[in-house]
Amino acid sequence: MEVALSVTIGVLVAAAAYLLLARDLPRGLIGFVLLGTAANLLIFGAGRIGTMTPPLVERGTSALVAGAANPLPQALVLTAIVIGFGLAAFALVLVMRAHAAFGSARSEDMHAAEPPDEGEAKDPGIAHQTAHVPAHAQREAV
Amino acid sequence: MRQMLLVAPILIPLAASAITALLWRRPDAQRRIGLVAAVLLFAATLALLVEVISGGMVVGRMGNWPPPFGIALVVDHLSAAMLLITGVMGLAVAVYAMGPGAKERDRAGFQPLFHSLLMGVTGSFSTGDLFNLYVWFEVMLIASFGLLVLDRTKEQLDGGVRYVMLNLVGTAFFLIAVGLVYGLTGTLNLADLARLAPDVENQGALAAAAVLLLISFGAKAAVFPLFNWLPASYHTASMPVAAIFAALLTKVGVYAIIRIFTLVFAHDHALFGPIVGVIAMATMVVGVLGAAAHYDVRRILSFHIISQIGYMLVGVALMTPLAIAGSVFYIIHHIIVKANLFLVAGAMRQVGGSFGLARLGGLWTTRPLLGLMFLIPAMSLAGMPPLSGFWGKLVVIRSGLEVEAYVLASVALAVGLLTLYSMIKIWNEAFWKAAPEPAPQPVEWSRAQRLATFVPIVALGGVTLAIGLWTEPFAAFSIAAAESLLDREGYITAVLGPAAARLVEAMP
Numbered sequence: 008m009e010v011a012l013s014v015t016i017g018v019l020v021a022a023a024a025y026l027l028l029a030r031d032l033p034r035g036l037i038g039f040v041l042l043g044t045a046a047n048l049l050i051f052g053a054g055r056i057g058t059m060t061p062p063l064v065e066r067g068t069s070a071l072v073a074g075a076a077n078p079l080p081q082a083l084v085l086t087a088i089v090i091g092f093g094l095a096a097f098a099l100v101l102v103m104r105a106h107a108a109f110g111s112a113r114s115e116d117m118h119a120a121e122p123p124d125e126g127e128a129k130d131p132g133i134a135h136q137t138a139h140v141p142a143h144a145q146r147e148a149v
Numbered sequence: 150m151r152q153m154l155l156v157a158p159i160l161i162p163l164a165a166s167a168i169t170a171l172l173w174r175r176p177d178a179q180r181r182i183g184l185v186a187a188v189l190l191f192a193a194t195l196a197l198l199v200e201v202i203s204g205g206m207v208v209g210r211m212g213n214w215p216p217p218f219g220i221a222l223v224v225d226h227l228s229a230a231m232l233l234i235t236g237v238m239g240l241a242v243a244v245y246a247m248g249p250g251a252k253e254r255d256r257a258g259f260q261p262l263f264h265s266l267l268m269g270v271t272g273s274f275s276t277g278d279l280f281n282l283y284v285w286f287e288v289m290l291i292a293s294f295g296l297l298v299l300d301r302t303k304e305q306l307d308g309g310v311r312y313v314m315l316n317l318v319g320t321a322f323f324l325i326a327v328g329l330v331y332g333l334t335g336t337l338n339l340a341d342l343a344r345l346a347p348d349v350e351n352q353g354a355l356a357a358a359a360v361l362l363l364i365s366f367g368a369k370a371a372v373f374p375l376f377n378w379l380p381a382s383y384h385t386a387s388m389p390v391a392a393i394f395a396a397l398l399t400k401v402g403v404y405a406i407i408r409i410f411t412l413v414f415a416h417d418h419a420l421f422g423p424i425v426g427v428i429a430m431a432t433m434v435v436g437v438l439g440a441a442a443h444y445d446v447r448r449i450l451s452f453h454i455i456s457q458i459g460y461m462l463v464g465v466a467l468m469t470p471l472a473i474a475g476s477v478f479y480i481i482h483h484i485i486v487k488a489n490l491f492l493v494a495g496a497m498r499q500v501g502g503s504f505g506l507a508r509l510g511g512l513w514t515t516r517p518l519l520g521l522m523f524l525i526p527a528m529s530l531a532g533m534p535p536l537s538g539f540w541g542k543l544v545v546i547r548s549g550l551e552v553e554a555y556v557l558a559s560v561a562l563a564v565g566l567l568t569l570y571s572m573i574k575i576w577n578e579a580f581w582k583a584a585p586e587p588a589p590q591p592v593e594w595s596r597a598q599r600l601a602t603f604v605p606i607v608a609l610g611g612v613t614l615a616i617g618l619w620t621e622p623f624a625a626f627s628i629a630a631a632e633s634l635l636d637r638e639g640y641i642t643a644v645l646g647p648a649a650a651r652l653v654e655a656m657p
Contacts, residue, residue, distance in 0.1 A: 027318060032310065039317045046324035053332025080331070083280055087324055090287045094320070097294055098313050104298075105306045120308040120385050 012052045019045035032102045032112045036095065043091035047084045054080030154200055155209040155222050157193035158232050159275060161186055162239075162268035169260040176255035180247060183260040187236075187243035190267065194229075194236035201229040202626070206633070206643045208277070216277070216644050217338035223277030223644055226630035227477060231274040231404055234484050237612070238396045239267045241605035245492055246389040248601040249499055249594050254387060257299045265292035266393065273401050277644055279330060279337045282405065283323050286369070290316055293398060296390045297382060308382030315378040319368035326361035329354065339412055340644035343637050347416040359414045359421065363406065370402030372462065373431035376455045380439060383454070384447035384504075388495030391447065395454050396488035400480055403461045407476060410465050411634045418468050426466035426557055433459030433564040440571045444506045446494045446579070449571055450487070453530065456564060457483050463545050463561070464631070467552055473631035475544035478623060482529070482537040482616055489526040489609040493519065496602050497579060499592050506575065511584030520580045522603075525610040527576065529617065531569035537616035540624065 019041050026038030054077040062071055062078035071078075106112040109119075165186030169179040201207060201224060209222040224232065246254060246263070269289025276282050294316075298309040331337055333355050334345045349355050364375070371379040379399070383391050410421055436456025440449045461483070464476025494504065500516050501509040513520045529536035542565055549558035594602075616623050633639065 023321075032314070035314055039314075039321065042318070042321040043324070046321055046328060049325055050328035050331065053328045083327070083331075086280075086284065090284070090320075093291060094287070094317060097291060098317060101294070101298065101306070101309055101313055104301065105310050108303050108306050114310065114314075117307040117310065119303040119306070120311070121381055 008056050009052070012048060012056065016045045016048050016052070019048070030114050032105070032114060035114075036098055036102060039098070040091070040095055043087070043095075047087055047091075050083050050087065051080050151200060151204070151207050152209050154193065154197045155207050155224060155275065158190060158197065158236070158271040159268055161190045161193060162264040162271065166261045166264035166268060169264065170258075173258075176252065176260075179255055179260040180251065183264065184243050184247070186264060187240040190271075191233075191236035191240045194232040194271075197224060198229040198233045201226060202629075206640070208644050215646075217336050217341035220281050221277040221338060221340070221644055222275045223340070223640075224275055225640065226626065226633045227404070227407070228274045230477065230481060230626065230630060231400070232271055234481060235267060235270050235274065235397060237609075238393060238484060238488055241488065241492070241609055242389050242393045242396075244601055245392065245495070245605045246601075248389075248495075248598045249592065250387060251598075251601075254299060254389070257301075258295065259299060259389075262292045262295040262299075263393070266296060266397075268292075270397050270401055274404060277339050279339060279342065279409075280327055281337075283320070283327055286323065286401070286405075287320060289398070289401065290320065293394065296394075297386050299390060300387060302385070304385040308385035312378050312382040315368060315375070319365045319375075322361050322368075323365035326358045326365060329358035329361065333358065338644070339408070340641045342413045343415075344641050344645070346413050352417070355414075356417060356420060359410075359417065362409055363421070363424075366402045366405040366409070367428065368402070370399050370406065370458050371432075371455050372402075372428050372458055373435050373455075376432070376435065379455060380448055380451045383451040384445065388491060388498075392488045392491035392495070395450070395491050396484045399454055399458055400461075400484055403458060403480060406462065407465055407473070407634070411468070411473065412637060412640060415468070415637060422466055422468060425462050426554070429459040429462035429466050430557060430560045431459075432456065432462070433560055437564045437567040437571070441567060441574075444578075446497060446504045446506065446509075446575060447491075449575060450490050450494060453490075453568065453571065454487060456568065457487070457530070459564070460541070460545050460561060463549065463557065466557070467548055467554060468635075469548055469552055470628065470631045470635060471544065471551060472548035473634055474624070474627040475541065475548050477630045478544055478627040479541040481623065481627070482541045482613075485609050485612050485616070486526040486529045486538065489606060489613065490523075490530065492602070492606050492609070493523045493526065496606065497523070499594060499602065501579065502592065506578035508585055509579040510582040511580075513580040515584075518603075520576075522606050522610050523576070523580070525613055527572040529613050531572050532565045533569070535617045537613050537620075537623075540617065540620050544624070544627075 023038040023042035023045060026034045029035055057076050058074050060072060060075045062075040064071055102112055105117065109117050165183060168182055172178045206225045210216060211220045211222065246259065266289055269285050269292055272285035273282060273289060276285060294313055297312055298305045333349050333351060334342055336342055336345060346355060368375040383394055386394060414421060433456050436452050440452035443449050443452065460479050461476050464473035496519055497509065498504050500519065501512055503509055529538040532538040532542040542561065546558045546561050549561065
């Protein structure tokens with residue numbers, strides 16, 4: 008069981024690394040989801056794979072029944088799943104907005120924040136005055 | 150009472166975030182509540198710092214579960230200082246955010262997100278549990294995602310994509326490291342980890358988990374070589390957002406590195422000291438060279454955040470009391486100075502019409518007060534005496550010389566010189582050079598907006614001057630913080646109690 012779990016985690020991380028290296032943002036996002044799944048399985052495995060006995064305290068006793076499953080990894084994984092879902096949902100909406108704005112979901116097509124041919128970014132809030140750029144600044148900015 | 154003080158820095162922003170979210174359609178009421186919450190947060194963190202200085206470390210058990218089973222909140226000197234500075238920054242930015250653009254920001258949801266961000270930051274500084282730290286990081290991250298793309302411009306979407314993608318990977322690494330640490334030690338409480346880590350059989354696997362943590366915190370702190378997201382995104386945010394990001398977000402990463410590597414992995418210093426030292430040097434150099442190449446005020450300042458992070462890591466690299474005291478002092482000084490520079494940059498654009506140095510000019514003749522308010526943090530950042538940055542650099546460099554880390558000390562000195570070059574570049578272009586033709590049109594703003602902009606700038610400038618001219622208490626506090634960080638036994642006993650060993654045997 009441990010071996011199967013380890014191999015699964017390894018395959019998931021490998022797939023995630025491959026997808027995260029893509030320039031296509033939705034692929035990167037799927038890579039993140041896979042990486043989160045691998046992390047959750049890893050936490051689960053770190054708590055040791057034991058019995059299927061639910062970790063509940065019987066009425067009238069004050070301790071877990073002997074041989075119960077470890078409850079802590081379950082709590083951690085549950086938290087991590089919720090957080091990972093929230094992050095993935097936000098990132099998906101962001102990628103959709105970016106796709107709408109740039110007409111592409113590939114990261115190399117997005118150059119608004121760091122224009123490649125300009126040392127300084129655009130200033131969206133204020134209409135540009137006629138840009139009088141001193142010659143030396145222009146030279147160094149290029 | 151102590152327990153109330155402990156949770157107040159988390160509860161106040163939580164309440165503010167919830168209330169302002171409920172008042173979604175009433176931006177004016179949101180703004181007022183946000184300001185009140187910021188004042189309360191400042192007062193609570195100040196009281197907590199006084200309590201820690203007078204009465205020592207404050208430890209709280211959430212739900213009254215005894216550590217290491219429940220989540221512990223632990224506030225020592227470093228945490229208390231970071232909390233107070235969060236309170237100061239929260240207040241300064243809450244006031245500044247009432248300046249130009251407040252209406253648009255508040256309608257887009259600035260207030261709920263801003264207070265969630267503060268809650269994530271204060272939670273990260275207070276917690277004594279590794280998994281809980283992960284949760285606070287996420288709270289902070291998701292709020293920062295929203296704040297970064299508040300205006301939904303093309304620039305922000307592009308910067309946001311870069312910021313979000315890298316941070317997503319960083320958090321996944323954090324989670325994997327948490328899993329490994331738990332598997333190796335069976336605990337997530339930091340004090341318990343500190344107690345058990347030296348005796349773990351498989352030290353190689355523990356070191357691997359530590360490296361994963363270093364990568365994840367390093368990505369948040371924007372250290373070399375994980376800094377690319379910062380200059381790609383910070384300058385696109387609106388100015389109050391950029392200021393609070395510059396002040397707090399990267400510093401949470403630095404705080405986590407200091408906390409984890411002085412407490413849990415201190416026994417492995419022979420391995421991690423040199424690694425962090427090389428990272429620190431590379432971070433200083435890369436940041437300052439990046440800044441030298443740019444002509445947009447915001448981007449110059451963004452690159453300087455990176456460069457200054459290097460100084461803060463010197464303490465972890467050397468692990469001497471003086472070096473750690475230097476790091477603590479440097480963080481305190483830097484947060485105030487850096488946020489203030491971003492606030493000044495916002496004011497410069499307001500009166501000069503642009504962030505681009507080429508399009509600015511002549512501000513010294515028209516706005517001498519703004520010039521003065523720029524000079525204080527700028528010269529402090531470059532380390533000119535008698536301002537706060539000088540003392541920070543002095544302690545860092547001296548701690549390097551003391552342990553004969555001459556390369557580190559000379560890199561720190563050279564980077565200081567290059568920082569001065571960047572600051573003088575802004576000064577020459579924006580303030581001294583003749584105004585470009587045609588003269589830039591200042592943006593119209595009301596008296597109240599001007600007041601909201603300049604009150605935080607002047608106040609933070611005053612704090613910088615105070616730290617510089619009246620250094621003694623701040624230095625003494627930094628040394629006390631360093632001593633408490635290096636006293637691992639004290640931390641473990643304060644959290645777990647003397648009878649800790651017996652409790653742990655009962656764990657599955």
